[in-house]
Amino acid sequence: MENTINFGIDLGTTNSAIAKYSEGEIEVFRNPLNLKQTLPSVIAFRKNRIVIGDKARELLQKDPLNVVGGFKRKMGTSDKYFIESTMESLSSEQLSAYILKELKNFVHTGETVEAAVITIPASFDTMQSNATKKAGYEAGFQQVTLLQEPIAASLAFANKGNKDLNDQSWLVYDLGGGTFDVALVSIADDEMKVIDHEGDNYLGGTDFDKAIVEKIIIPHLELEGTFDNLEKQMKSASGRYNRLYNVLLFKAEEAKIQLTNSQTAEIEFETEDDTGEEIEVYLTINRDHLNMVLKPYVDRTIGMIENVLSRNDIRIEDIEFALMIGGSTYIPTVREQIAAQLGVEVNCDIDPTTAVVIGAGYFAGMKMKNLAPPKQEKKERNSSSTANELNIRTAFSKVSQDQETPFIAEIKGDINNKFFRILRLDGGFDSGLKPLKPALTEYLPLVPNVFNQFSFKIYDELNNPIPTEVPPIGITHGKFSIDGQPLPNDICLEVDAIEEGTTFLEPIFKKNAILPVKKTIVKEISRTIIKDSSDALIINILEGAVDNLPAANKTIGFIKILGKDLHRDLIKGSDVELTFEVSESRDLKVEVYLTLSGQEYENVFNPSETHIDLENMKMDLESFRINLLKKQNEVAASEDYGQAALMRDLIEEIELLKNRIAHLNVDDVTDEKYQIDEARRTIAQKVHRIFNRSVLQKTFEKYYQARDNVRSAITYGQSTDEDQRRLDQIIQSEKTYLASDNVGLINMKITQLEGLNRAINSRKEVTPADIVNHFSWLKIMDYKDKNEANTLIKKGEKALDKGSHTALLDVVNQLYMLKKREEDNDPDSFKKTGTGLK
Amino acid sequence: MHESQIKEIINQIFEIEKKISGDPLEKSLSRNLRRLKSATEEMGFNFHNPLGEKYDITRLDCEAMISGESADNLKIVEVIKPIIYFREGETNSILQKAVVVTEG
Numbered sequence: 052m053e054n055t056i057n058f059g060i061d062l063g064t065t066n067s068a069i070a071k072y073s074e075g076e077i078e079v080f081r082n083p084l085n086l087k088q089t090l091p092s093v094i095a096f097r098k099n100r101i102v103i104g105d106k107a108r109e110l111l112q113k114d115p116l117n118v119v120g121g122f123k124r125k126m127g128t129s130d131k132y133f134i135e136s137t138m139e140s141l142s143s144e145q146l147s148a149y150i151l152k153e154l155k156n157f158v159h160t161g162e163t164v165e166a167a168v169i170t171i172p173a174s175f176d177t178m179q180s181n182a183t184k185k186a187g188y189e190a191g192f193q194q195v196t197l198l199q200e201p202i203a204a205s206l207a208f209a210n211k212g213n214k215d216l217n218d219q220s221w222l223v224y225d226l227g228g229g230t231f232d233v234a235l236v237s238i239a240d241d242e243m244k245v246i247d248h249e250g251d252n253y254l255g256g257t258d259f260d261k262a263i264v265e266k267i268i269i270p271h272l273e274l275e276g277t278f279d280n281l282e283k284q285m286k287s288a289s290g291r292y293n294r295l296y297n298v299l300l301f302k303a304e305e306a307k308i309q310l311t312n313s314q315t316a317e318i319e320f321e322t323e324d325d326t327g328e329e330i331e332v333y334l335t336i337n338r339d340h341l342n343m344v345l346k347p348y349v350d351r352t353i354g355m356i357e358n359v360l361s362r363n364d365i366r367i368e369d370i371e372f373a374l375m376i377g378g379s380t381y382i383p384t385v386r387e388q389i390a391a392q393l394g395v396e397v398n399c400d401i402d403p404t405t406a407v408v409i410g411a412g413y414f415a416g417m418k419m420k421n422l423a424p425p426k427q428e429k430k431e432r433n434s435s436s437t438a439n440e441l442n443i444r445t446a447f448s449k450v451s452q453d454q455e456t457p458f459i460a461e462i463k464g465d466i467n468n469k470f471f472r473i474l475r476l477d478g479g480f481d482s483g484l485k486p487l488k489p490a491l492t493e494y495l496p497l498v499p500n501v502f503n504q505f506s507f508k509i510y511d512e513l514n515n516p517i518p519t520e521v522p523p524i525g526i527t528h529g530k531f532s533i534d535g536q537p538l539p540n541d542i543c544l545e546v547d548a549i550e551e552g553t554t555f556l557e558p559i560f561k562k563n564a565i566l567p568v569k570k571t572i573v574k575e576i577s578r579t580i581i582k583d584s585s586d587a588l589i590i591n592i593l594e595g596a597v598d599n600l601p602a603a604n605k606t607i608g609f610i611k612i613l614g615k616d617l618h619r620d621l622i623k624g625s626d627v628e629l630t631f632e633v634s635e636s637r638d639l640k641v642e643v644y645l646t647l648s649g650q651e652y653e654n655v656f657n658p659s660e661t662h663i664d665l666e667n668m669k670m671d672l673e674s675f676r677i678n679l680l681k682k683q684n685e686v687a688a689s690e691d692y693g694q695a696a697l698m699r700d701l702i703e704e705i706e707l708l709k710n711r712i713a714h715l716n717v718d719d720v721t722d723e724k725y726q727i728d729e730a731r732r733t734i735a736q737k738v739h740r741i742f743n744r745s746v747l748q749k750t751f752e753k754y755y756q757a758r759d760n761v762r763s764a765i766t767y768g769q770s771t772d773e774d775q776r777r778l779d780q781i782i783q784s785e786k787t788y789l790a791s792d793n794v795g796l797i798n799m800k801i802t803q804l805e806g807l808n809r810a811i812n813s814r815k816e817v818t819p820a821d822i823v824n825h826f827s828w829l830k831i832m833d834y835k836d837k838n839e840a841n842t843l844i845k846k847g848e849k850a851l852d853k854g855s856h857t858a859l860l861d862v863v864n865q866l867y868m869l870k871k872r873e874e875d876n877d878p879d880s881f882k883k884t885g886t887g888l889k
Numbered sequence: 890m891h892e893s894q895i896k897e898i899i900n901q902i903f904e905i906e907k908k909i910s911g912d913p914l915e916k917s918l919s920r921n922l923r924r925l926k927s928a929t930e931e932m933g934f935n936f937h938n939p940l941g942e943k944y945d946i947t948r949l950d951c952e953a954m955i956s957g958e959s960a961d962n963l964k965i966v967e968v969i970k971p972i973i974y975f976r977e978g979e980t981n982s983i984l985q986k987a988v989v990v991t992e993g
Contacts, residue, residue, distance in 0.1 A: 084949055085986075095946055106946040109953045113960035288958040294967060297954035297990050301969060321908075477974070477982050479950035496948070498974065499937075501981040571927040628924065644920060 056196060056418045058167040059411025060154060061203070062147060062183065064123040064252065065229040067092050068408040069154040069164075072416030077409045080157035084478055088405055090157075093120035094149050096134045100483035101470075103153040113288075121229070122146045123172075124252050126186075127179035144186040151190035152514030163515065165422060166194035168415040170203045170407050173234045173248035191513030193422040196415075200225065201234035201245050203410030204376045208401050210413050219371045220246070222356060222395070225407075226385060227377035229255040233356050235363060235370075247363050249355040256307075256379040259345055263303035263336075264296065266344045268318065271334050276324030295322050310341050311381050342384040349388045356393065372398040376406040440464040443521050445507065447495070450527050455494045458524060460507070462489055468512040473524075476504040484510065497528040500567075538564045542633065545591040545601045547577040547885040548795035554886055555795025556604065558597045559631050569632040576647075577889035580621040584614035588621065588887040590629065590643055592656075598793045602671050602735035605728070608639045608656040609664055618648040627888060665724065668731055669712055675738045676705045682741065694741070701737055708734065750797050751789070757804035758782060761811070769814035777807055819856045822863055826851070829866040839869060896973060896985055899929055899936050903971045934984070936971040944991045951987040959993025966992045 061068045066089040070079040079088045085105065095107035095118040110118045116135035122143040131140035155164050171183050180197055187195035201223035209216055220237035232250035236243065269282050285296035302318050309316035318334040360367060373395050379385060380403045390397045441464040448456055469487040480496050487509060497503045505524040509517045543556035560568050580586045589611055595604030630642040643652040683698045708730055715723055761778055764770060781803045788796050826847050834840035847862035902925050909915045944953055944963040950972045973985035
């Protein structure tokens with residue numbers, strides 16, 4: 052068990068924080084609700100719940116009867132705060148105890164904070180100091196040690212880099228969000244102490260934000276539009292521009308922060324003036340503007356520093372440095388003006404927002420633990436002894452379509468002085484602390500379309516958690532409704548595999564995706580589709596494994612955009628934007644937008660009505676038949692009789708099916724066409740297996756060759772780390788796509804590998820022998836435009852004779868381009884089977 | 890891409906949407922905006938505009954400035970920044986709280 056206090060707390064007027072010393076290091080704990088290291092010292096008592104921190108601060112100005120802040124200023128006085136909603140009066144120490152109890156929640160290590168060092172302003176007298184201790188005991192600490200804030204900050208500074216401060220004097224300049232303090236600190240006879248101090252409880256960063264609005268933004272706005280007493284209309288709660296005022300305070304704070312790192316900041320907003328005229332404001336402010344606005348405030352702090360120095364008869368030359376702490380000392384003009392006007396070194400070595408709590412932590416690490424249990428301990432033991440007797444039953448709907456859903460709990464046992472709190476685990480909801488009741492209902496807000504998780508915890512009066520058996524609360528929003536369910540199969544889009552002259556499937560939604568789902572993808576037109584031609588763009592959406600051959604899956608949506616319907620030619624490479632949406636009741640909605648022509652198509656496919664295009668089906672079957680006949684000859688030649696017999700049976704099956712289609716009425720109302728479609732898909736799978744066997748073998752060989760080429764190029768060529776990264780990226784899921792037997796997919800990978808190989812090799816210096824070899828290879832290739840090819844070949848041979856390798860390289864490039872152009876523009880290669888999408 | 894850069898992109902998408910709302914440009918730009926949103930959604934980032942929703946201090950997904958005379962029955966009347974969620978598998982987390990103005 053550790054024998055030092057270790058926990059340090061900065062109990063601030065505006066913000067508080069908690070830290071722990073451990074093995075020479077300090078950890079400043081973060082608020083589990085928002086991960087901030089500080090907690091605004093504000094408490095809201097509203098509608099039977101207690102909320103502490105950021106949320107309470109939002110209401111501070113608007114609901115002063117139920118929300119309290121700044122109570123540290125009244126520590127140790129008889130003044131009390133009357134809380135309207137609870138009809139009770141609370142002292143500053145009671146309110147501070149709430150803050151301390153809330154800070155315990157920051158300690159993620161699960162330790163109980165038994166003892167703590169709590170910081171106090173240098174100005175605190177004995178009464179105020181004792182009141183702070185009392186607050187600590189009320190929060191359940193058994194030992195409380197106090198430490199002055201300037202000393203804490205100085206300790207943080209001294210511990211950073213083991214600085215020697217012996218026989219030195221310095222200033223601690225603490226300018227926070229709402230308060231200012233300056234302290235003169237020195238070390239004499241090995242003792243660090245505060246010699247003198249001065250402060251202003253109403254001077255800080257929020258005053259600066261208001262000043263930016265009042266001195267910069269309002270005058271600018273008054274020039275842009277017609278306003279009558281704009282400032283008053285902004286600041287009055289019932290004023291016409293009160294909402295705008297709040298927006299501008301936020302914008303001013305943003306600009307102030309931005310000016311910490313930049314020379315200028317933009318403030319941008321829209322409003323109406325008194326005449327109803329719309330005004331768009333784009334205001335650039337720079338550091339000079341900010342300096343001008345802040346100068347009176349900084350001057351006030353300088354006045355206080357001068358008072359402290361003159362009271363103690365100390366010259367500024369005797370001051371080693373001014374240690375800057377508090378969030379507002381981030382502002383460059385504050386630092387610059389202090390340095391310039393006082394002529395003192397400004398020290399910004401420590402994090403100004405956490406300096407005090409870090410120093411408190413260091414001090415806590417040096418102070419021995421000496422627990423002197425206060426009266427509360429008895430209470431605590433009582434409460435924990437009854438904690439185990441709580442019997443809790445909870446009820447909530449695991450699925451909800453509503454924005455919020457009720458959570459009900461029934462509690463048996465001793466509920467006195469106990470509280471509950473429910474948090475949404477994404478950090479979006481906090482019920483606040485609410486008194487435990489035998490039966491309670493809390494409405495939990497849900498994030499749409501996700502699984503929402505909440506925790507339900509019970510606390511004793513000291514805010515110590517009481518272990519319970521309540522399981523986590525998990526509520527799915529909008530899912531698994533009456534018809535909604537996970538997708539039983541992949542939903543895919545058929546796209547062209549250009550090089551293979553075939554098509555393959557790309558996933559749109561993966562199997563088990565929870566409905567509803569929506570996705571927009573952008574594809575390219577794979578070949579130019581001429582306006583008014585008989586060509587068509589086909590959007591074929593299929594259900595089934597993405598690794599299947601398209602024909603083996605079931606079409607659930609089909610859109611054919613004919614050339615005659617186009618407003619202009621669809622140029623190869625132009626975008627097609629496709630939005631797919633599957634509702635909970637499995638309606639498939641497809642929106643197609645042709646970016647080039649600006650045409651839009653929208654179709655809703657009802658899954659209860661499978662879309663079967665008989666024409667398409669006939670085309671598929673005919674294509675299978677022709678290919679099987681060709682293959683049958685090859686197989687027969689190789690005397691593979693088993694395979695030949697299989698094909699013969701398959702061709703017969705296709706003939707029979709074609710016959711069934713021929714006899715089908717166009718308006719057939721039976722399920723005959725669905726049965727035919729099912730049979731067609733079975734045939735497609737068989738065909739796929741037959742053809743895939745040999746094609747796949749060749750594709751594998753080609754793939755391994757392409758991959759080895761890249762590896763070799765990376766090892767021996769002019770490769771970079773980026774090439775290796777790209778290779779890793781391409782082959783990342785190699786196992787999966789090789790096991791998929793999907794030729795189109797593997798070919799896509801081959802294309803990527805070949806592209807990478809070319810890119811690496813292109814960096815290699817080309818030798819004359821390389822050019823000659825390449826030319827020899829291109830000479831024997833087939834060209835559709837033989838004339839152009841021959842002309843180029845002759846030109847190349849002349850260049851070779853003359854020994855002009857530059858001219859030969861030019862010919863090689865032109866021949867290569869000619870070959871590529873012919874491949875790309877082959878009008879017959881794809882039109883009949885392709886979709887027009889890639 | 891860094892989280893902060895994605896946040897900036899989303900905030901700008903949101904700003905543009907706000908600015909063109911009701912403008913003749915709205916129709917022609919909505920498709921481009923949708924594509925941008927769809928790209929960020931693909932990366933796991935979603936945003937939500939809580940305009941018009943009710944507000945109370947249990948809502949940790951918004952930072953509110955409360956204007957007007959009443960602090961009760963608050964509604965979100967202006968959204969300066971949207972809520973940004975990041976989703977990874979089943980886990981949803983809030984990457985950015987909305988900055989809103991509320992009125993009673």
